[in-house]
Amino acid sequence: MTETEDFDTQTTKEKIFTAAVRLFAERGFHGTSIRELAREVGIKESSVYNHFPGKNAIMQAILDYHRQGFQTASEELTKSDLPFDDTTDPVEFWMMGAAEFLKHQPPLSQQISIILTNEMYLNKQCRKFFLDTMFDIQKVLTENILREMYSRGMIIDCDFRKTAEQYVYFIQGISIETNLMLMDGKNEAERQQHLFEHIALFIGRLKKQ
Amino acid sequence: MTETEDFDTQTTKEKIFTAAVRLFAERGFHGTSIRELAREVGIKESSVYNHFPGKNAIMQAILDYHRQGFQTASEELTKSDLPFDDTTDPVEFWMMGAAEFLKHQPPLSQQISIILTNEMYLNKQCRKFFLDTMFDIQKVLTENILREMYSRGMIIDCDFRKTAEQYVYFIQGISIETNLMLMDGKNEAERQQHLFEHIALFIGRLKKQ
DNA sequence: GTCTATAATCTGATAGAC
DNA sequence: GTCTATCAGATTATAGAC
Numbered sequence: 001m002t003e004t005e006d007f008d009t010q011t012t013k014e015k016i017f018t019a020a021v022r023l024f025a026e027r028g029f030h031g032t033s034i035r036e037l038a039r040e041v042g043i044k045e046s047s048v049y050n051h052f053p054g055k056n057a058i059m060q061a062i063l064d065y066h067r068q069g070f071q072t073a074s075e076e077l078t079k080s081d082l083p084f085d086d087t088t089d090p091v092e093f094w095m096m097g098a099a100e101f102l103k104h105q106p107p108l109s110q111q112i113s114i115i116l117t118n119e120m121y122l123n124k125q126c127r128k129f130f131l132d133t134m135f136d137i138q139k140v141l142t143e144n145i146l147r148e149m150y151s152r153g154m155i156i157d158c159d160f161r162k163t164a165e166q167y168v169y170f171i172q173g174i175s176i177e178t179n180l181m182l183m184d185g186k187n188e189a190e191r192q193q194h195l196f197e198h199i200a201l202f203i204g205r206l207k208k209q
Numbered sequence: 210m211t212e213t214e215d216f217d218t219q220t221t222k223e224k225i226f227t228a229a230v231r232l233f234a235e236r237g238f239h240g241t242s243i244r245e246l247a248r249e250v251g252i253k254e255s256s257v258y259n260h261f262p263g264k265n266a267i268m269q270a271i272l273d274y275h276r277q278g279f280q281t282a283s284e285e286l287t288k289s290d291l292p293f294d295d296t297t298d299p300v301e302f303w304m305m306g307a308a309e310f311l312k313h314q315p316p317l318s319q320q321i322s323i324i325l326t327n328e329m330y331l332n333k334q335c336r337k338f339f340l341d342t343m344f345d346i347q348k349v350l351t352e353n354i355l356r357e358m359y360s361r362g363m364i365i366d367c368d369f370r371k372t373a374e375q376y377v378y379f380i381q382g383i384s385i386e387t388n389l390m391l392m393d394g395k396n397e398a399e400r401q402q403h404l405f406e407h408i409a410l411f412i413g414r415l416k417k418q
Numbered sequence: 419g420t421c422t423a424t425a426a427t428c429t430g431a432t433a434g435a436c
Numbered sequence: 437g438t439c440t441a442t443c444a445g446a447t448t449a450t451a452g453a454c
Contacts, residue, residue, distance in 0.1 A: 012437080028331045030239035034430060047438055049431070114330050120389060121323050122237045127389050135386050162410055166379055169386070169407075173378030177344050180329060180336050198378075201371055205414055221419080242447065256420055258449070421454075428447065436439075 013051040015041045017065075018108070020058045025111040028118050029059060059119075062112060063129055069106025070133050074141060076104040090154040094203045095196070097145055114179065138168045146206075155206040167202060174198060222260040224250045226274075227317070229267045234320040237327050238268060268328075271321060272338055278315025279342050283350060285313040299363040303412045304405070306354055323388065347377045355415075364415040376411060383407060 010018065019040040023032040034055060038045040052058045082096050116134070119126035143164035149155045178191045219227065228249040232241040243264060247254040261267045291305050325343070328335035352373035358364045387400045 025330070028237070028239055030237060031331065033428075035428080043437095044439060045430085046432080046440085050437055055430070118327060118330055120385075121234070121327055121392070122240060124393075127392065131386070131389055159410065162407065166407060166410065169382030170375055170379045171382070172385060173381030174374075176329075176381060177340070177378070180340055183330070183336065184333075198371065198375060201368065201375065243449085244447080252419090253421060254448085255422085255450080259419055264448075419454105421452100423451085423453100425450075426448090429445080430443105432443075433441085434439100435441100436437105 012041065012043065012047075016048060016051055016058070017061060021062055021108050021111050021115065024059070024062070025114040025118070029055075029115070029123075059123075060125075062115065063125065066106070066109065066112045066116075067129065067133070069109060070137070073101070073104035073106060074137055077101050077141060078144070084152065084154075086153075088154070090149055090207050091200045091203045093149065093154060094145075094199060098199065101141075110179075113175075117176070134172065135168060138171075139164050142167050149206075153208070155203075156208055158206065163206070170198070170202060221250065221252065221256075225257060225260055225267070226270060230271060230317050230320050230324065233268070233271070234323040234327070238264075238324070238332075268332075269334075271324065272334065275315070275318065275321045275325075276338070276342070278318060279346070282310070282313035282315060283346055286310050286350060287353070293361065293363075295362075297363065299358055299416050300409045300412045302358065302363060303354075303408060307408065310350075319388075322384075326385070343381065344377060347380075348373050351376050358415075363417070364412075365417055367415065372415070379407070379411060 016037065019037055020032070023037055023040065027036075034045045034048050037058075038048050041048075052061065077097070077100055080100050082093065082100065084093055113134070116126050116130045120130040121127070139161075143160050146155065146160045146164055150157060150160065174195060178195065181191060182188060225246065229241070229246055232246055232249065236245075243254045243257050246267075247257050250257075261270065286306070286309055289309055291302065291309065293302055322343070325335050325339045329339040330336070348370075352369050355364065355369045355373055359366060359369065383404060387404065390400060391397060
């Protein structure tokens with residue numbers, strides 16, 4: 001399950017997959033029936049079983065897809081060399097890193113994050129997955145960048161682990177609020193601006209005086 | 210729906226209510242059937258309809274209950290006078306406030322928060338409710354306390370609104386992680402300690418030098 | 419206010435023709 | 437790989453006896 005191209009060029013299995021991601025995010029796993037999913041794709045429900053052995057297997061495929069995409073994105077970010085010199089502002093530097101991270105996010109990742117949030121308290125597998133990707137991996141990534149910035153003299157000395165944790169928690173909260181507001185028609189550019197201001201405030205507190 | 214006493218002293222309606230809160234939190238709204246709910250209470254499913262016109266009405270009752278309880282708790286916190294003098298540490302002061310806030314939380318509030326998280330992306334009413342209680346009200350409360358602390362000379366001058374927002378986002382994130390870990394058997398005292406350390410770090414950054 | 423009985427619909431999943 | 441037909445069970449909800 002690697003392609004996410006235009007609907008017309010997708011195989012039936014891929015169509016089922018992308019439709020499932022959308023419907024699970026919109027109506028929840030339990031709130032989506034195989035019937036509905038098949039109708040969305042334009043096939044009969046029995047045909048769905050030619051591609052996936054059942055509903056749970058579709059969810060499993062979504063988790064596998066996301067795990068792989070997230071891991072790749074994390075590795076890309078770690079490999080990437082962000083330009084900087086002695087005059088680079090830490091906030092500016094951080095924004096570049098954040099943009100780089102977002103750039104490497106796999107397609108559908110936003111919808112899958114919503115599915116994970118819907119299911120994290122209900123499904124043990126989703127819970128573990130959420131803890132791994134949304135917290136653990138992001139904490140490590142953030143801590144590494146903070147250490148890098150410190151070694152370059154961009155920020156003050158501090159508890160890098162705890163500061164990274166705090167950043168990840170904060171991003172979790174602001175992301176939820178943004179997702180909710182966007183669903184209710186809130187202006188996207190406005191929320192982007194809100195996020196940037198908050199990141200600037202957070203990183204700004206770590207700036208060397 | 211105001212009582213949450215022992216199971217034996219509850220009316221049937223209250224039993225249905227508390228059982229619904231537990232089941233909706235554990236299995237989700239769509240994942241809980243009236244049949245299951247009735248069995249939990251010890252009555253037949255048709256009897257449930259003598260107390261609530263339908264499944265959605267039960268969810269509605271849960272939201273109404275939580276709205277009222279949350280509002281009362283917020284007002285109590287605003288009214289409460291926390292002891293302090295010139296030597297009171299801002300972190301210590303904040304911890305007292307946090308304890309006071311938790312003390313006034315209505316029963317079932319933790320489970321209802323989980324229900325809200327499960328449903329916020331699926332149910333417009335839950336979404337609005339979540340934004341109101343989990344973000345808006347808590348932001349105002351937090352900002353007011355920060356201003357109070359500033360006027361008492363306990364913390365530095367800063368953007369109180371944005372700092373309050375950042376605190377609320379951060380608490381959202383850490384609460385989710387804690388809930389998930391507790392469900393998987395993580396030690397509760399350990400998580401409490403983790404939370405306290407993080408709050409101390411956050412408030413400590415605002416301390417006057 | 420509880421029960422039995424039942425309606426009407428939806429559910430995930432399978433068998434077998436083409 | 438798609439379809440028609442069908443299953444067995446679950447779902448919300450109602451009618452009416454007690």
